[in-house]
Amino acid sequence: MTSGNRDRNGLMRHVESLAAAMMPTPLVPLADERLDLYAKLEFSNFSGSAKDRSALWILRQAILREQVTRKSVLVESSSGNFAIALASLCASLGLEFVPVIDSNVNRSTENFLRALSSRVERVHDIDDTGGFLKSRLRRVQDLRAELPDSYWPNQYANTDGADAHYRFTASELCDALDRITHVFVGVGTAGTIAGLSRRLKKTDPRVRVIAVDVEGSVIFGGTPGRRRIPGIGSSIIPPLLQHALIDETLLVSEYASIVGCIQLWQRHGIFAGGSSGSVYAAVQRYFAGYRGPRPRVVFLCADRGNAYADTVFNPQWVAETYPERIDDVLISSTASV
Numbered sequence: 326m327t328s329g330n331r332d333r334n335g336l337m338r339h340v341e342s343l344a345a346a347m348m349p350t351p352l353v354p355l356a357d358e359r360l361d362l363y364a365k366l367e368f369s370n371f372s373g374s375a376k377d378r379s380a381l382w383i384l385r386q387a388i389l390r391e392q393v394t395r396k397s398v399l400v401e402s403s404s405g406n407f408a409i410a411l412a413s414l415c416a417s418l419g420l421e422f423v424p425v426i427d428s429n430v431n432r433s434t435e436n437f438l439r440a441l442s443s444r445v446e447r448v449h450d451i452d453d454t455g456g457f458l459k460s461r462l463r464r465v466q467d468l469r470a471e472l473p474d475s476y477w478p479n480q481y482a483n484t485d486g487a488d489a490h491y492r493f494t495a496s497e498l499c500d501a502l503d504r505i506t507h508v509f510v511g512v513g514t515a516g517t518i519a520g521l522s523r524r525l526k527k528t529d530p531r532v533r534v535i536a537v538d539v540e541g542s543v544i545f546g547g548t549p550g551r552r553r554i555p556g557i558g559s560s561i562i563p564p565l566l567q568h569a570l571i572d573e574t575l576l577v578s579e580y581a582s583i584v585g586c587i588q589l590w591q592r593h594g595i596f597a598g599g600s601s602g603s604v605y606a607a608v609q610r611y612f613a614g615y616r617g618p619r620p621r622v623v624f625l626c627a628d629r630g631n632a633y634a635d636t637v638f639n640p641q642w643v644a645e646t647y648p649e650r651i652d653d654v655l656i657s658s659t660a661s662v
């Protein structure tokens with residue numbers, strides 16, 4: 326056996342052991358007058374978010390295909406959680422990783438990345454849609470040109486990321502519940518919704534998949550604008566969206582997301598991040614005034630609230646950031662896309 330093969334087999338064994346350690350996340354029933362409501366706590370994954378699923382599977386598949394070797398330098402744009410997941414995995418596997426982040430990234434996230442990666446690139450230029458993604462992606466391309474043996478997972482287009490949610494997140498839901506009537510999913514790269522929707526609809530085509538996006542994001546044709554909550558929303562239409570089977574989309578304001586976070590915390594004791602608040606707000610709005618038979622509704626809590634202590638959970642930041650205080654919790658909704 327050549328040393329190259331030995332290296333690859335060693336890396337493969339190591340990443341497989343990490344995959345074997347990935348446990349199903351809890352699915353908790355929440356008290357609700359009208360709904361059988363369940364929250365899937367994706368923040369229970371090993372580095373604290375749903376992105377552990379996609380990062381691990383993307384990396385495993387890239388090692389399997391020999392796109393990633395011991396010499397590789399991984400380069401990726403992330404609003405935080407994907408970078409944290411990849412940084413943790415790369416540190417464990419002894420691989421170099423250069424995360425490309427932006428000024429919206431939580432301070433604790435940036436500190437974590439700087440502790441694990443010797444080089445972190447931070448962009449400051451707001452792009453023509455009011456976000457940072459295009460600037461981050463430009464920086465990724467510069468780094469790829471600069472670094473020999475670079476590998477770009479490209480989480481916005483990599484179908485292995487969606488496959489992770491098909492194989493793991495959605496399979497866990499199908500094993501846990503015999504029928505789901507509605508699933509609400511926040512969208513960023515669309516990897517989660519692509520994998521979940523395909524697997525859930527394969528099991529039961531009647532399930533309604535509701536995509537949740539935030540004001541200022543362009544994913545579903547919204548007007549581009551400044552966004553401050555990382556994770557959910559995007560300043561591009563992610564290529565993975567074409568793989569998602571979506572019945573309806575709901576657009577939530579950032580302020581509504583914050584209210585959703587506080588309600589989720591105070592009513593149910595779930596201390597979750599901004600996108601979980603967006604999705605919880607969307608569930609509440611969707612079923613406002615509903616009086617029919619109890620639907621069985623699932624939503625995902627993609628990350629924990631800790632990283633949002635200085636923003637979403639800081640009343641002073643909220644008052645300064647949203648002085649206009651938008652009253653309508655949900656600003657618009659569209660029918661099937």
Ligand SMILES: Cc1ncc(COP(=O)(O)O)c(C=O)c1O
Nearest residue numbers: 512513514515516517556600627
């Ligand atoms: C907190 C949070 N919520 C939601 C999402 C959206 O998930 P996806 O990128 O799979 O669409 C992300 C993605 O980074 C996230 O970090």
